[in-house]
Amino acid sequence: MSADVQGGVTGAEAPVLLSVQGIQKIYATTGGGGVEAVRDLTFDLRKGEFACLVGPSGSGKTTLLKVISGLMAPTKGKVVLDGTVVDGPPRNMALVFQEYGRSLYPWMRVAENVELPLKVAGVAKDERKARVAEALEAVGLSHVPKSYPWQLSGGMQQRVAIARAVAYQPEVLLMDEPFAAVDAQTRADLEDLVRSVWAKLGLTVLFVTHDIDESVYLGERVIVLSSSPTVILDDLHIDLPAERDQLETRSDPRFVELRHHVYEQIQKAKTYTGDTNTIRTVA
Amino acid sequence: MSGRIVARRVFMALALPIIIVVLWWVGTLNDTNPFVPKPVNVVSDLVTVWAGPLLVEQVVPSLYRLGVGLGGAIIVGVLLGVLVGLSRVARKLTGPLFEFVRAVPPPVLLPVLLLVIGIDDRSKIFLIFLGCLWPVLLNTIDGVRSVDQVLGDTTRTYGLRGWSRLRYFVLPASMPRIMTGIRLALPIAIILMVVSELYAALDGLGYQIMLFKQTFQTGPMWAGIFIIGFIGILLAFIFRVIERRVLAWYYGQREVESSER
Numbered sequence: 001m002s003a004d005v006q007g008g009v010t011g012a013e014a015p016v017l018l019s020v021q022g023i024q025k026i027y028a029t030t031g032g033g034g035v036e037a038v039r040d041l042t043f044d045l046r047k048g049e050f051a052c053l054v055g056p057s058g059s060g061k062t063t064l065l066k067v068i069s070g071l072m073a074p075t076k077g078k079v080v081l082d083g084t085v086v087d088g089p090p091r092n093m094a095l096v097f098q099e100y101g102r103s104l105y106p107w108m109r110v111a112e113n114v115e116l117p118l119k120v121a122g123v124a125k126d127e128r129k130a131r132v133a134e135a136l137e138a139v140g141l142s143h144v145p146k147s148y149p150w151q152l153s154g155g156m157q158q159r160v161a162i163a164r165a166v167a168y169q170p171e172v173l174l175m176d177e178p179f180a181a182v183d184a185q186t187r188a189d190l191e192d193l194v195r196s197v198w199a200k201l202g203l204t205v206l207f208v209t210h211d212i213d214e215s216v217y218l219g220e221r222v223i224v225l226s227s228s229p230t231v232i233l234d235d236l237h238i239d240l241p242a243e244r245d246q247l248e249t250r251s252d253p254r255f256v257e258l259r260h261h262v263y264e265q266i267q268k269a270k271t272y273t274g275d276t277n278t279i280r281t282v283a
Numbered sequence: 284m285s286g287r288i289v290a291r292r293v294f295m296a297l298a299l300p301i302i303i304v305v306l307w308w309v310g311t312l313n314d315t316n317p318f319v320p321k322p323v324n325v326v327s328d329l330v331t332v333w334a335g336p337l338l339v340e341q342v343v344p345s346l347y348r349l350g351v352g353l354g355g356a357i358i359v360g361v362l363l364g365v366l367v368g369l370s371r372v373a374r375k376l377t378g379p380l381f382e383f384v385r386a387v388p389p390p391v392l393l394p395v396l397l398l399v400i401g402i403d404d405r406s407k408i409f410l411i412f413l414g415c416l417w418p419v420l421l422n423t424i425d426g427v428r429s430v431d432q433v434l435g436d437t438t439r440t441y442g443l444r445g446w447s448r449l450r451y452f453v454l455p456a457s458m459p460r461i462m463t464g465i466r467l468a469l470p471i472a473i474i475l476m477v478v479s480e481l482y483a484a485l486d487g488l489g490y491q492i493m494l495f496k497q498t499f500q501t502g503p504m505w506a507g508i509f510i511i512g513f514i515g516i517l518l519a520f521i522f523r524v525i526e527r528r529v530l531a532w533y534y535g536q537r538e539v540e541s542s543e544r
Contacts, residue, residue, distance in 0.1 A: 071436050089440040102433035107455040107532040116451055117441035150536040168441065 014046040017204050018068070018172055022077035025063050037063040039229035041077070045172070050198050050205045052215035055225030056266055061208045064230065065176045068206070069095045081172065091121070094165035098177040100157040104149040104164075111136065111145035114164045121168075135167035138197060155186030159193070166197055173198075175207045179214070188246050191218055195244055212266060216240075216259045217249060224265040234265045320505040328502035333510065341491040342510065345476055348404055348487070352411025353472040360416050360468075361461055364423025365453065374424065381421065389414035389471075390478050397483050407479035407487075414475045418467035426460025427453055459533050462526050469518050477511060488514075 023041045026034040037060040045051055055061055066072040068079050070089040079086040081093065089095075097103040104113050111132050118128045136142050139159040149157050158178055165173055175194070179187040195218060198205050209215050215222045216238060224234040240254055249255055304322055311321045367373045393410055400406040430453060438452045480489025488507060495504035527534070 066436075069440055071439060089442060091442060093440070095437070095440045097433055097437065099433045102431050103437045105434065105451070105455070106536050107458075108451075117443070120441070120443050120447045120451070148532055148535060150532075150539050164441075 014048055016044045017047040017082055018045040018206070019080040020044070020068060020077075021080065023064065023067055023074045023079065024076035025060070025067055025072070026075045036229040038067070039231045041230060041232060043223060043232060043235065045204055045206060047171075047204055048202055049221060050219055051207070051221040051223060052219035053206065053208045053223050053225060054212060054215035054262060054266070055210065055230065056227050057210050058228055059225045060228040060230035061210070061225065062176055065095070065174055065206075065208055069093060069174055092171040094168045094170035094173050096158070096161050096165050096173070096175045096178045098180050100154060100161050100178075100181070101150075103161055104157060106148065106150055109146050109148055110141065110152070110160050113149065113160060114167050117164065117168050131167045131169070135163040138166055138200070139163045139193060153186075155182045155190060158182060158190060162193065162197065166201065170203070172204045172206065175205065177209055180210070192244070192246065194218065199242070212259060212262045213250070216255060216262060217244060222262055224262060233268065234262075236261070317499075318501050320501055324502040325505045325509065329506040329509065332503040333506050337491070341486055341488055345480065345487040345489070346514070348407045348479070349411060349472050349476045352408045352475070353415050353468060355408070355412045356415035356468060357419055357465055359412075360419030360464065361423050364420045364461075365427055365449065365457075368424040368427025368457070369453070374428075381417075385417045385421070389475055393479060393482065402483040407484070410479045411472050411475045414471045415468035418471065419461070419464040422460045422464030422467070423457060426457025429460070430456040459530060462530060466522060466526075469522060470515065473511065473515050473518070
């Protein structure tokens with residue numbers, strides 16, 4: 001890590017909320033061996049942090065997120081959320097997927113989609129309605145509660161997914177390349193939306209992306225991952241002003257500097273071989 | 284929908300049947316064979332013989348058995364299909380058995396059922412039930428198995444488990460396949476309804492048609508066969524109305540997807 005981009009620690013006073021400890025994930029294969037997707041990952045997220053995980057495609061980012069969210073058990077290591085080891089999807093966590101078209105229930109209207117997790121969690125009807133309305137308002141979709149998701153554009157569908165996550169009132173919001181499948185303009189809008197939701201609600205966000213610009217623009221912290229089997233190559237503090245602006249921030253010399261640095265790391269990540277060959281097939 | 288479009292649709296639906304009836308009418312005009320039906324006779328028999336008490340006496344029992352058999356098959360098929368579809372162990376256990384039982388044509392079972400259950404309604408209902416069960420059951424299993432992975436993950440992360448997972452995710456997601464199973468079951472139900480009434484029956488459409496045949500009343504016999512056809516059309520129509528409601532989201536989504544391509 002070069003000295004000029006090494007930042008301080010974000011919110012050093014804030015307690016650790018999410019702790020990823022020595023995660024390794026090996027997928028069993030039919031040949032009897034295994035493919036090691038994630039090698040060894042350890043990092044802590046403090047309460048209220050906005051961290052981006054960035055890595056080349058095929059760097060086990062989705063695997064990692066599935067392990068963190070409790071959808072998948074790690075081969076080794078553990079995830080601790082708020083003092084409790086994660087062994088299934090925790091109540092205080094929400095996940096936004098890249099495939100917006102496949103993460104909303106097509107047989108339910110927009111408001112019903114947002115409301116369902118609350119209904120199942122036993123939230124009283126009045127509060128449910130209020131939270132749904134508030135969440136839709138926050139993502140700018142107050143006007144389409146009665147539409148079906150497939151009647152909306154991709155960007156709007158992803159907004160519904162974000163509204164659902166927000167209404168659920170999680171402590172940690174995980175996002176798995178949520179904007180990879182939307183057009184550039186929509187993407188910029190959604191980036192700002194996520195920043196404003198984060199700032200307003202004091203969430204802790206872990207945002208996975210392969211887009212370097214996006215990671216630097218969004219995050220207070222960027223964790224650079226190697227290609228699979230994944231290890232952490234760099235963990236840097238993004239000391240840009242909290243108020244981000246698509247034009248201002250992106251032309252800020254500091255942004256360019258940080259972006260440059262992450263880019264270099266990613267290039268290294270691509271060529272990072274480690275002892276991959278011996279590990280690819282773990283017996 | 285404007286009147287013109289409706290008129291056009293009705294015309295398209297009726298054009299071919301009308302042509303066939305006209306050909307039939309012309310072809311049998313000078314026929315003197317009493318076993319060859321003429322359209323005019325069939326229609327007059329439909330009105331004079333069937334319309335009235337006979338229709339109620341013979342068609343109502345048939346429809347009752349069809350309704351109970353088909354309804355039971357849908358309920359049991361969906362329940363069992365969901366249970367089996369959700370469990371890999373259950374799928375592996377039942378797979379070979381289902382393939383075996385499915386390969387046995389239901390009409391073959393009728394003599395057995397008559398002996399075991401008796402000649403009353405129950406054996407007939409059971410035959411219809413058994414024939415309709417397989418398409419519903421097997422399609423439900425497939426539907427439950429092929430629910431979307433991402434949607435499944437979403438369901439898990441939001442804490443939907445047990446009944447709520449079933450109610451809000453598994454059942455609606457497999458509904459297109461369940462409806463396919465029911466659609467396949469409809470003609471089977473009608474076939475088995477008639478077949479079950481050909482032997483050892485005391486009433487029903489099949490029974491009455493056989494009776495007309497045995498007493499050489501060709502016209503009323505043919506009229507009865509037409510009634511079976513009309514029941515088929517009616518069932519298909521009812522099914523379509525229900526399907527359009529239940530799967531409105533599915534067809535809507537498909538329409539959007541195909542227009543984007």
